[in-house]
Amino acid sequence: MHGFACKRAQTYAYDRGRHGPTPKGIAMTQMPDAPRSFQEIILRLMSYWAAKGCAVLQPYDMEVGAGTFHPATTLRSLGAKPWAAAYVQPSRRPTDGRYGENPNRLQHYYQYQVLIKPSPPDLQALYLGSLAAIGIDMDLHDIRFVEDDWESPTLGAWGLGWEVWCDGMEVSQFTYFQQVGGHDCHPVSGELTYGLERLAMYILGVDHVMDMPYNDPDAPIALTYGDVFRQTEQEYSRWNFDQADTAMLLQHFVDAEAECDRILSADDVDAAGRRIIMAHPAYDQCIKASHLFNLLDARGVISVTERQAYIGRVRALAKRCADAFVRTEAAGAAPASRELETL
Amino acid sequence: MPDMLLELFSEEIPARMQARAAADLKKLVMDGLVEAGLTYASAGAFSTPRRLVLTIEGLLAESKPVREERKGPKADAPDAALQGFLRSTGLTREQLEVRDDKKGQVFFAVLEKPGRSAPAIIAEVVEAAIRNFPWPKSMRWGTGTLRWVRPLHSILCVLSDEGGNEVVPITVDHLTSGNTTYGHRFMAPARLTVTGFEDYTAKLRRAFVMLDAGEREAAIWQDAQNQAFAAGLEIVPDAGLLAEVAGLVEWPVVLMGRIGEAFLGLPAEVLQTSMREHQKFFSVKNPKTGRIEGFVTVANRETADYGATILAGNNKVLSARLSDAKFFWENDLRTVGAVGLDGMGAGLANVTFHNKLGSQADRITRIAALAREIAPIVGADADMAEQAANVAKADLQSAMVGEFPELQGTMGGYYARAAGLPEAVAAACKAHYSPLGPTDDVPSDPVSVAVALADKIDTLTGFWAIDEKPTGSKDPYALRRAALGVIRLVLGNARLSLASLIATSMIDHYHRLYRELSLQRRSGIAEAASELGISPFEVERLKMEADKRKLQAERPELLADTGIDERVARTMLPYTIDLLAFFHDRLKVFLKDEGIRHDIIDACIAMPNNDDLTLLVNRARALNAFITSDDGTNLLQGFKRANNILTQAETKDGVEYSYGADIKFAETDAERGLFHALDAAEYTIKPAMEAEDFATAMQELAKLRAPIDAFFDTVQVNADSEVIRRNRLNLLHRIRAACAPVADLTKIEG
Numbered sequence A: 001m002h003g004f005a006c007k008r009a010q011t012y013a014y015d016r017g018r019h020g021p022t023p024k025g026i027a028m029t030q031m032p033d034a035p036r037s038f039q040e041i042i043l044r045l046m047s048y049w050a051a052k053g054c055a056v057l058q059p060y061d062m063e064v065g066a067g068t069f070h071p072a073t074t075l076r077s078l079g080a081k082p083w084a085a086a087y088v089q090p091s092r093r094p095t096d097g098r099y100g101e102n103p104n105r106l107q108h109y110y111q112y113q114v115l116i117k118p119s120p121p122d123l124q125a126l127y128l129g130s131l132a133a134i135g136i137d138m139d140l141h142d143i144r145f146v147e148d149d150w151e152s153p154t155l156g157a158w159g160l161g162w163e164v165w166c167d168g169m170e171v172s173q174f175t176y177f178q179q180v181g182g183h184d185c186h187p188v189s190g191e192l193t194y195g196l197e198r199l200a201m202y203i204l205g206v207d208h209v210m211d212m213p214y215n216d217p218d219a220p221i222a223l224t225y226g227d228v229f230r231q232t233e234q235e236y237s238r239w240n241f242d243q244a245d246t247a248m249l250l251q252h253f254v255d256a257e258a259e260c261d262r263i264l265s266a267d268d269v270d271a272a273g274r275r276i277i278m279a280h281p282a283y284d285q286c287i288k289a290s291h292l293f294n295l296l297d298a299r300g301v302i303s304v305t306e307r308q309a310y311i312g313r314v315r316a317l318a319k320r321c322a323d324a325f326v327r328t329e330a331a332g333a334a335p336a337s338r339e340l341e342t343l
Numbered sequence B: 001m002p003d004m005l006l007e008l009f010s011e012e013i014p015a016r017m018q019a020r021a022a023a024d025l026k027k028l029v030m031d032g033l034v035e036a037g038l039t040y041a042s043a044g045a046f047s048t049p050r051r052l053v054l055t056i057e058g059l060l061a062e063s064k065p066v067r068e069e070r071k072g073p074k075a076d077a078p079d080a081a082l083q084g085f086l087r088s089t090g091l092t093r094e095q096l097e098v099r100d101d102k103k104g105q106v107f108f109a110v111l112e113k114p115g116r117s118a119p120a121i122i123a124e125v126v127e128a129a130i131r132n133f134p135w136p137k138s139m140r141w142g143t144g145t146l147r148w149v150r151p152l153h154s155i156l157c158v159l160s161d162e163g164g165n166e167v168v169p170i171t172v173d174h175l176t177s178g179n180t181t182y183g184h185r186f187m188a189p190a191r192l193t194v195t196g197f198e199d200y201t202a203k204l205r206r207a208f209v210m211l212d213a214g215e216r217e218a219a220i221w222q223d224a225q226n227q228a229f230a231a232g233l234e235i236v237p238d239a240g241l242l243a244e245v246a247g248l249v250e251w252p253v254v255l256m257g258r259i260g261e262a263f264l265g266l267p268a269e270v271l272q273t274s275m276r277e278h279q280k281f282f283s284v285k286n287p288k289t290g291r292i293e294g295f296v297t298v299a300n301r302e303t304a305d306y307g308a309t310i311l312a313g314n315n316k317v318l319s320a321r322l323s324d325a326k327f328f329w330e331n332d333l334r335t336v337g338a339v340g341l342d343g344m345g346a347g348l349a350n351v352t353f354h355n356k357l358g359s360q361a362d363r364i365t366r367i368a369a370l371a372r373e374i375a376p377i378v379g380a381d382a383d384m385a386e387q388a389a390n391v392a393k394a395d396l397q398s399a400m401v402g403e404f405p406e407l408q409g410t411m412g413g414y415y416a417r418a419a420g421l422p423e424a425v426a427a428a429c430k431a432h433y434s435p436l437g438p439t440d441d442v443p444s445d446p447v448s449v450a451v452a453l454a455d456k457i458d459t460l461t462g463f464w465a466i467d468e469k470p471t472g473s474k475d476p477y478a479l480r481r482a483a484l485g486v487i488r489l490v491l492g493n494a495r496l497s498l499a500s501l502i503a504t505s506m507i508d509h510y511h512r513l514y515r516e517l518s519l520q521r522r523s524g525i526a527e528a529a530s531e532l533g534i535s536p537f538e539v540e541r542l543k544m545e546a547d548k549r550k551l552q553a554e555r556p557e558l559l560a561d562t563g564i565d566e567r568v569a570r571t572m573l574p575y576t577i578d579l580l581a582f583f584h585d586r587l588k589v590f591l592k593d594e595g596i597r598h599d600i601i602d603a604c605i606a607m608p609n610n611d612d613l614t615l616l617v618n619r620a621r622a623l624n625a626f627i628t629s630d631d632g633t634n635l636l637q638g639f640k641r642a643n644n645i646l647t648q649a650e651t652k653d654g655v656e657y658s659y660g661a662d663i664k665f666a667e668t669d670a671e672r673g674l675f676h677a678l679d680a681a682e683y684t685i686k687p688a689m690e691a692e693d694f695a696t697a698m699q700e701l702a703k704l705r706a707p708i709d710a711f712f713d714t715v716q717v718n719a720d721s722e723v724i725r726r727n728r729l730n731l732l733h734r735i736r737a738a739c740a741p742v743a744d745l746t747k748i749e750g
Helices: A038-051 A123-133 A196-204 A225-243 A246-265 A279-298 A304-325 A338-342 B015-035 B079-089 B118-131 B197-206 B213-230 B239-246 B268-279 B308-350 B360-378 B382-391 B399-403 B410-418 B423-431 B446-465 B479-493 B498-532 B536-554 B556-560 B566-592 B598-605 B613-627 B630-653 B669-690 B694-702 B705-714 B722-739
Strands: A083-092 A108-117 A143-147 A150-152 A157-166 A169-180 A190-195 B003-010 B042-048 B051-057 B066-074 B097-101 B104-113 B152-161 B164-167 B180-182 B191-193 B253-258 B282-285 B292-299 B352-354
Touching: A038 A083, A038 A108, A038 A123, A038 A196, A108 A196, A108 A225, A123 A143, A123 A169, A123 A190, A143 B015, A169 A196, A169 B308, A190 A196, A225 A279, A246 A279, A246 A304, A279 A304, B003 B015, B003 B118, B003 B180, B003 B197, B015 B042, B015 B051, B015 B118, B015 B213, B015 B239, B042 B213, B066 B079, B079 B104, B118 B152, B152 B180, B213 B239, B213 B253, B213 B292, B253 B308, B268 B282, B268 B292, B268 B308, B292 B308, B308 B360, B308 B382, B308 B399, B308 B410, B352 B360, B360 B382, B360 B446, B360 B498, B382 B423, B382 B446, B410 B423, B423 B446, B446 B479, B446 B498, B446 B566, B479 B566, B479 B613, B498 B566, B566 B598, B566 B613, B598 B613, B613 B630, B613 B694, B630 B694, B630 B705, B630 B722, B669 B694, B669 B705, B669 B722
Parallel strands: none
Antiparallel strands: A083 A108, A108 A190, A143 A157, A150 A157, A157 A169, A169 A190, B003 B051, B003 B152, B042 B051, B066 B104, B097 B104, B152 B164, B180 B191, B253 B292, B282 B292
16 A cells, blocks of 8 residues: 555654655745755755864765665764764655655655764754754744654664754754664764755745745746656656566665675685775665665565564664674774784 | 752753653652751752752751661671671771670670761762663763763752852762753743742743743643633643643743634544644634634744744644645545445455464454354344454554554544444444553443454453463553453443353464464474373373363363364363463452452352353452451351361361251250251342342351351360261351352451
8 A cells, every 4th residue: 555644664764754744835934044945955054064063975875765874874873983974865765755746745855964973062052053044033933852762673773862843843853872783872973854855845935845946946947846856756656666676676685685794794804914894885785775675665565574574684784784884993993903004 | 957959951851751750850869868867848849841950948957977886796706707797887896896795795886977968968869869860761972971861961059048058069970060050942041040949930930931840731721721712712621731731841832723624524533633643732622513623832932923923833734734634534535435444454464463363354353253252242233243343443554543543443433434334333443442441431332342352352362372471560462451451341241251252262363373283282292202102192192181181170161062172172271261360360450449358359269150250240349348347257257167177077087077967966055046047048048149149148148147156155066976076067067058159268368
């Protein structure tokens, strides 16, 4: 059943609420510096977090279900080394495809993700500053931090935090990571996730996502979100639901799993005597397996009883990748021994 | 006498944890202070989303010195004993005193604990409270190792008296206490310096923080009611939501809005659930139409536009939510119209209930069969009960229940009516889940009762058959609640043999599990055969013989009445007996609330037909009233005395004294009086018992009290004449026999 109510979000990194309905035609008080387009909101978030010292990264070049899957979050939240990154991550949730017709459900959408390790003491204030930066007038709106703990069964991860409400609408998720890939987070990372379409529709006062201005509405060639994405939403909805070759996808899942295992089983030291743990290539395979599972799920070929088993298989990969990453220098582990380097 | 103020200021504490946390803080700190010798006059605890606060009045300025004497080993004890004593007291050999004791010279330690100042004790106690705080879930943040529910930002701790105030210095990891805090996050974020509790609450109020959750609740409720009243509407009361909302705001501002016309046709439960669960809105009802027409939201601040922007935003969010709900509702109605309610539930074949108990569809098939069996007993039409069971869970596959799981059953009722199913079937969709808790209403419609019983019994027998019983505090499938549900359903509605229903249901599970069981048994038999040196066939034969004997002894009716395959019944018998015992345990808990002692219930459980819970409870209630009366207590003593003498004689003589007491051998009036009294009692008790009139039977037993007392006062049972002795023992047996059909009085204590 691919009805409107498919509650399958547990397969994604974010279990709840990051893609729910969006209010229509909100009468945002138009401040003089209110943003006018989807991209302007993204640009403002970029500038804001860059000014606050984050490395502005680019999206990860693989299909993922949520911004958390980007190794800049999953892997970098592990280990002792400080980290501060912000990026947009295109996210795919095949079961949420609605052929571009639903005002607020998409199989491909964007998340804005910030990860700072260790979480700074003023993270809440920094976050509220970002809302002001994208045009939310703090004196007129009611911002609330409402309990919402996060758990990702696929990543073997959990944290405590809130969903942030603006006038009753969830605008972000705010999480203090406690465990990722089965490892305790020490220090703890603070993670912020903004559902960009929903947030932008709210700020821009748009009812249907496809009507949202993508670039400046006064530009010579003004484009809406629909101009950019309606066609692809239709195409991917059809492919996700009807056409994707399930036998091939199943094989790819098995292949990704096997390759991940093979990579992680390799010796730390290569033929030339260099110690190189291949955590990231292995993690790519884990991401692949996760997305393939989501595609199979959208095709309706995974039974209820099999679901847990598949999720468990992906989690097993994620844990092994985390085990590998924490042994690397990027995670703050001791560098490879001198003897090895001089060999 | 100084007063103390403590505030733990953090990021937003989940609403559901705040009240408990305030109480825990109070208990931890007060217990710690008292234990350290610091007593107080009164204390109060408060919570807001960002703070836990404790205020104490009339604290001692310092604890009293304590002198403690401890007795040690004998003076000539081995050195190891002395060293141990020195370690435990922290003294040296020279500091010990040697005193004369009854057994010789003994070491004594005199420990003097000097009084300590309040700040020193407070600092220690508060630090321990913070480090050991019992949050249901806690976390670390930044680089620290301290755990709190969310990051803890500051500790305010001030001790004040007429002379002034001082900060109690407390250090917990990177946090150091002070005398400052902050106001409302948005309306007055500046730092405040406070001197004591009064100053604190006054300054907080000016900084838009209402400290007392009770006051916030009252303010919200009052304002919401006023606004609704002014519009000719009324708020639907919801105490749980009120408490939650009061935990989400420091400065409550009530805003009321109207639900869009397009959504007013949605079922009231859908509107209420959607608003409550997702938006934490109160529902506002129009008393004239009875419909939910508006909502109340509680903001955390005042704004220059009097909340207009906030209300508009909330209204838009609600519209989006309700558009979804409307879409689900219309979609589901279309589905039901096209394929019927059973068609909607077709997908349940693919939904696993439990991996050992099959799919939801398997379960529904079993429940439907069992509901048919139960129907005639509870006065329901068997076909209708089966039909109701078949569709009662279909709404689990509806879009609406997918979005709002708490509407299961409720939506089924709506969809059943839309599909034109009989009202009894529609009602069963919701009612078959009842009763959910000890205070939940018990359904009374026969069809609902049949399906509700079948649903719960199937759950219980299923988990018993796969040996997943509740243990200790673990009851993941809520089996205790299911058993209580069965008890309450039966007591309210039916006379039935629970054992035969359990057996019938257990057989159904058996057929599913048979393959697995037989595999296991085969390997067990092979093992036993090699151990005993006999053939596997011989083991199987012996085992069957043993099982059969046990079955015939314990529950012959399972073989005789129900027509159940003997072999199957035998296999499931231990599970059936065990589950019945579980019901009896739950019944004890249930009756304990009525003040009926467990031994009184045991005396009734020991009687035949103890699986007829209505009979069992009637018997227990009557026996309880009887035993707690004066006559009952004395009769019990008489019975026990008779029974003891009789049992001793029977053991000694190796015979059973059960028949042949003859009044012609009676020698005294007391003896003859007992004969006549027993004749009279038996005459009345027998028909009363046949009519299950326990009260009359027990009143009649009570009349035996005086004759029995008189008998024991004047008659020597162990007479010299063997004939007389035997006659008297046989007479005592008549006492035992008269009491026997009422209850097993030997089980009663005292």
